[in-house]
Amino acid sequence: MLCCICKEKEATVHLTQIAGDKMQKVDLCEECAKTKGVNDPTGFSLADLLLGLGASQEIEQAGGGAGLKCPACGFTQADFKKAGRLGCPVCYQTFAEPLEGLLKTMHKGTRHVGKVPASLRQGRDLSDRLTHLQKKLAKAIEEEDFEEAAILRDEIKQTTARAANTTAT
């Protein structure tokens, strides 16, 4: 089969695209494929297979099509689209935006509610305690109960210090 652009060389890159109910086939030689910007000659996005149809499109569109790259491991948006998997734990921050929509369709919720490692559980308890104290403080101020507010302020100070300690270790 000859390349459908230069009509000279043997076509080695075969692309099939299905949009709506239309199927399009393009056969290109390697050179034309490169010049036409088909930078992914394997042509097949594993993301669609692993994460559900349309996933690769979603990955591409999010982040304004900007070429995100993970600062920790060098994984790119194109790698993500191709592999359907991420490079390292930091990638979850790097690709937070393209992931957001995906996680929504894939899972029951977008926030973890299950097991938390014991070492982090303490930190989480402290931050919950802090939110609780701050609410009480706001209420005390509103009610002009300044004695109570002073006690709460000290308690918040202590809790903040403890929380800082646990995250530091």
Next chain:
Amino acid sequence: MDLNGFLIPPAESARRKGPHDRIVMSSRVRLARNLKDAAFPGWAKKAERIRVLEIIQPAIENLPEMKDAFSGTMDRLSTLDKQILVERHLISREHAAKSAGSGLVLNRDEALCFMINEEDHLRMQALCPGLQLRRAWGTMDAADSVLEKKLTYAFSPDLGYLTACPTNLGTGIRVSAMLHLPGLVLAEQINPIIQSVNKLGLAVRGLYGEGTEALGNVFQVSNQMTLGETEIAIVERLEKVLAQIIEHEENARASLLEKKPKMVYNHIGRAYGILANSHSISSKETMNLLSLMRLGVDMGLFPGVDRSLVDELFILTQPAHLQRQHSEKLSAEDRDLIRADMVRERLRPVGRPVTRPPAEPGGGLDKSAM
């Protein structure tokens, strides 16, 4: 350490008992975990994978429940060893393809299995006979809680345990049960059941997991969503659905015996006939016919025959297990001959199936298991 010497003989593992084991062959809970400061195995360079392996492997070996465990790297296992592990459902096909930089730790009774550097740094599973999802989760949870003290997991307060594939994010849990559903298949009710299970957000897969066919009427049901739901909620959801599938399967068996006894006897009788008399038989055909024999045993059509005989043959007739018993390399044709010889021999003491008048109540259904 020699893997062959380590693994439990099939005759023994086929005799393991658990609740509802005439339908639920096994229960499994798998957790995916990763180390904080390392690239996931699919993206990490070999040196980094080896570094991760050398951190995780000793941590697992030191767990109290891993005393006398088998521990090795994948490059030191032969292709045959890996295939045997796949046939026993101890490792995934993906892990069997791994070599240097990946590892395996398996405990003495094969109930706990840790795959290092599969898709994630650590994939660990607890396996129990019959329907025991809670027990499997309890075992896995306990081991994980010990490990987290030695390993710094990649964890985000918002997203939970971070995994290579976003489909496992959050709890990183996959809860699954392996079900033998010949009644629903014969009654042609299996497809609507699969569809409604899918609608509940659960996956139904074949015998060897993702992308495999349901050989021998064996199906795996598991959760798909891992984020936004607690582990125990997932276990409970699966338990509910499994209870219903068990009920449907029991009903299908009872109603087949009542309404179409000839059809049932015909299937089971032919399965016995072929298994007991063939001289060449493929692995696939063997599985499908053994499934019908297993149904026959459950229905009381083979008096005096224990289900473990069939379950042992399920394991022994698979390609790698057959190959293991022979020093020379067997071709697929050789295996078909040897497999037929083995099955004929093992079924020699088994008489042909009895038939019962369809009026007899219960049809030999085992009520005690319910």
